[in-house]
Structure formats: C-alpha cells, structure tokens
Amino acid sequence: MKEFIINTDEIANLISSLPADKWDILAPAKDGKSFDYVLSSDKPIINSEAPPSKISFKEYFFPKSETLFYYKREANEISLTEPKFAEKKLLVLAAKPCDAASLPILSKVFNWDYKDEFFNKRVNNSVIIGLSCAYSDESCFCTSVGLDRNNTKGSDIFLTPFNDKQYVLSVVSDKGDSFVKEFLPNLTEFTGTKETKEFIDNKPFDYKKTKDWIAANFENKIWAETGEVCIGCAQCAFVCPTCHCFDIVDENCDLNCGRRIKNWDACQFGVFTKHASGHNPRNSQEKRYRQRVSHKFDYYYEKFGEVLCTGCGRCTRGCPAGIDIGEIVFSISNQ
Ligand code: SF4
Ligand code: SF4
Structure with a gap:
C-alpha cells in the first residue's frame, strides 16, 4: 500500500482546487448530525475523536426519495422518460470505518438479483477518504463485527493522524490511486511507522452461534420483551448506514402523467408488511423487531x-425506547 504524508494546508488546497462543476465534496457537518456539502472556501471537519454523525451518509448513495422514471399518456400512447442523473463526482471526506464499510455491504444487496444502476452510478462516481477513528462509547461495537479503528473497508484513500497538522495518507484502491495521481501529485512519500494501537475492546461476538440461535428461536421471550418497549418509530433504520428497505409508489400529477418513485421504508413500521387484503404477517412490534435482528444477523x-x-451504534444512541442492539446480539452470542 502506497503511503504519503499530507498536511492540513494540502487538504484545504485540495478542497479549493477541485473543479466545482465536476465535484461535490461531502464531510461531517459541524453540528454532528449528518454529512453535508463542503464549499471550496470551507474548512471541513476532520476529527478522529468526534463521535459518528447522528445520521450516516447513506442518503447520498441511496436517497430518501428518488424518481425511477416519469410516465405520460397521450391518446392511447404511454411514454416513459428517465430522470436526469447528476454526473458530478462525489468526494467524501473523513468517513469513519463504520461508515465507509457500509458501501460494500450495501453493494452486495443492490447487486444481488437486480443491479441498482442508481446506487451503482453513485458509488462508481465517488471517492471515499476514510479517517482513522479514536472515538468509542458504550454504543460502539465495530470491533465485534470485524472492523476496527483503522479498517479501510469501503475507503479508496485512508487518513491516519500523524501529528497535530499531518496525516498519513494510505492509497487503498485503484480509484484512490488515480485520484492521488491527479489531484495530489506532489505529496511526500511516508516511510516511517504510524501508530496503529487498538484501544476499542468490544466483547467477542460469534456470528455463527448468533445466526444459529436466531434461526432456532423464532419464538422467544427476548422478542416479546423488546417488542413491548419498541415504539416502531424506525429511527434505528433511518440513521443506520446499512438498512436499505424501500417502497416503490406511483405519484400522479393528473390522470395522464406522473412518476414512479422509490422511498425509504422500514421493517419497524406497522404497514411495512401489510398486504392489500388487510392481512399483516408482522402484526406486532415483537415480530417487527425480531425481523430487524434476524435480517441483520441471520x-x-x-x-x-x-x-x-458495522457496529456504529447509531441506532442505540438515538433509540427513544433505549433499545441497545449490541446488548441484544451479545446476550445471544454469549448464551
Ligand atoms: S428499536 Fe428504538 S429506534 Fe427502532 S423502532 Fe423501536 S423504538 Fe424506534
Ligand atoms: S444496526 Fe445499528 S449499530 Fe448496526 S450499522 Fe445499523 S445503526 Fe449501526
């Protein structure tokens, strides 16, 4: 892996020099709530010690609502028009390992039985600059799901703080390599040793055991106990970098035209599985919460x-009912 030293001025220069008609730049927002666009004059937040943003950057790759096509009827003819797709590239700065890793995870589901060209175009048009993480709280469990504070999964380029003003820049992917060659050609090669000490010591988590337990315990009091307190708000799904449920609906502008759109949905909503007949196979919060855990871990x-x-802990931090998904899967894994 090629490594270079980059200082904060060089990062600022990179932001101001990327052509604004070709590139959007995204970084953690100042209020800590989400990711936001960075202007060429902005000083982006690159802070290893900051907690994960309350909402992940998922919506920039899988928007909350997106038009799939427009339809129009004239006489007996129906015509379809595809939406215009923004061809700008996206640079994501300072993505934590628990954010960056969500893209390859989502890619698997969006390329499984059907290739989602919208998602794929956005991923292909992006460059992800990951950032080593020095934050940990009781909701984090990235190291239990195979990640760690220096994990480069999903990143094209990765920054590790070296001192107050410098980072070690590691080139992770071919896309990252091309980006560095084009926009950062004068960096000094790094030949030293960077600090990679792990300090987040999550509980061990046995995937296979957890998966087998969930499969064998479709009826278990753990689902009833959690369903009793879960209010079905779906905050957990909407802040999560890996949740990807959506619904497709037609929105008419009048009797002869409209558009088909894809909207975020969540298995925690009561109507998510409601059939047109009125029958609902997941007619209680107990069944809906069981689905969330079963989908993720079985x-x-x-x-x-x-x-x-990715063990980011967002769903737990924001849950109004105090439900801790890490605690639930650890209790299963450690039985
Ligand atoms: S687990 Fe928490 S955040 Fe998720 S739907 Fe239930 S109450 Fe809302
Ligand atoms: S389920 Fe919770 S901890 Fe896991 S990735 Fe989603 S928000 Fe993060």
Whole structure:
C-alpha cells in the first residue's frame, strides 16, 4: 500500500482546487448530525475523536426519495422518460470505518438479483477518504463485527493522524490511486511507522452461534420483551448506514402523467408488511423487531457471509425506547 504524508494546508488546497462543476465534496457537518456539502472556501471537519454523525451518509448513495422514471399518456400512447442523473463526482471526506464499510455491504444487496444502476452510478462516481477513528462509547461495537479503528473497508484513500497538522495518507484502491495521481501529485512519500494501537475492546461476538440461535428461536421471550418497549418509530433504520428497505409508489400529477418513485421504508413500521387484503404477517412490534435482528444477523449472514451491521451504534444512541442492539446480539452470542 502506497503511503504519503499530507498536511492540513494540502487538504484545504485540495478542497479549493477541485473543479466545482465536476465535484461535490461531502464531510461531517459541524453540528454532528449528518454529512453535508463542503464549499471550496470551507474548512471541513476532520476529527478522529468526534463521535459518528447522528445520521450516516447513506442518503447520498441511496436517497430518501428518488424518481425511477416519469410516465405520460397521450391518446392511447404511454411514454416513459428517465430522470436526469447528476454526473458530478462525489468526494467524501473523513468517513469513519463504520461508515465507509457500509458501501460494500450495501453493494452486495443492490447487486444481488437486480443491479441498482442508481446506487451503482453513485458509488462508481465517488471517492471515499476514510479517517482513522479514536472515538468509542458504550454504543460502539465495530470491533465485534470485524472492523476496527483503522479498517479501510469501503475507503479508496485512508487518513491516519500523524501529528497535530499531518496525516498519513494510505492509497487503498485503484480509484484512490488515480485520484492521488491527479489531484495530489506532489505529496511526500511516508516511510516511517504510524501508530496503529487498538484501544476499542468490544466483547467477542460469534456470528455463527448468533445466526444459529436466531434461526432456532423464532419464538422467544427476548422478542416479546423488546417488542413491548419498541415504539416502531424506525429511527434505528433511518440513521443506520446499512438498512436499505424501500417502497416503490406511483405519484400522479393528473390522470395522464406522473412518476414512479422509490422511498425509504422500514421493517419497524406497522404497514411495512401489510398486504392489500388487510392481512399483516408482522402484526406486532415483537415480530417487527425480531425481523430487524434476524435480517441483520441471520438472513444477511446466510446470504452474503457477513452481518448487515458495522457496529456504529447509531441506532442505540438515538433509540427513544433505549433499545441497545449490541446488548441484544451479545446476550445471544454469549448464551
Ligand atoms: S429506534 Fe428504538 S423504538 Fe424506534 S423502532 Fe427502532 S428499536 Fe423501536
Ligand atoms: S444496526 Fe445499528 S449499530 Fe448496526 S450499522 Fe445499523 S445503526 Fe449501526
């Protein structure tokens, strides 16, 4: 892996020099709530010690609402028009390992039985600059799901703080390599040793055991106990970098035209599985919460060989009912 030293001035220069008609730049927002666009004159937040933003950057790759096509009827003819797709590239700055890793996880599901060209175009048009993480609280469990503070999964380029004003820049992917060659050609090669000490010591987590327990315990009091307090708000799904449920609806402008749109949805909503007949196979919060955990730690693992979770802890930090997904899966894994 090629490594260079980059200082904060060089990062500021990079931001001001990227052509604004070709590139959007995204970084953690100042209020800590989400990611936001950075202007060429802005000083982006690159802070290893900051907590993960309350909302992940998922919406920039999988928007809350997106038009799939427009339709129009004239006489007996129906015509379809594709939406214009923004061709600008996206540079994401300072993505924590628990954010960056969500993209390859989401890519598996968006390229499984159907290739989602919208998602794929956005990912292909992006460059992710990951940032080593020095934050940890009781909701974090990234090291339990195979990540760590220096994990480069999903990053094209990775920054590790070296001192107050300098980072070690590691080139992770071919896309990252091309980006560095084009926009950062004068960096000094790094030949020293960077500090890679792990300090987040999460509890061990046994995927296989957890998966098998969930499969064998479709009826268990743990689901009833959690369903009793879960209010079905779906905050957990909307802040999560890996949740990806959506609904497709037609929105008419009048009787002869409209658009088909894809909107975020969540398995925690009561109507998510409600059939047109009125029957609802998940007619209680107990069943809906069981689905959330089963999808992440049983069905997804069975299908793709990894869990649908980066251990970012967002769902737990924001849950109004105090439900801690890490605590639930650890209690299962440690039985
Ligand atoms: S955020 Fe908490 S209360 Fe809301 S749906 Fe998720 S688990 Fe239930
Ligand atoms: S389930 Fe919770 S901890 Fe896991 S990735 Fe989603 S928000 Fe993060």
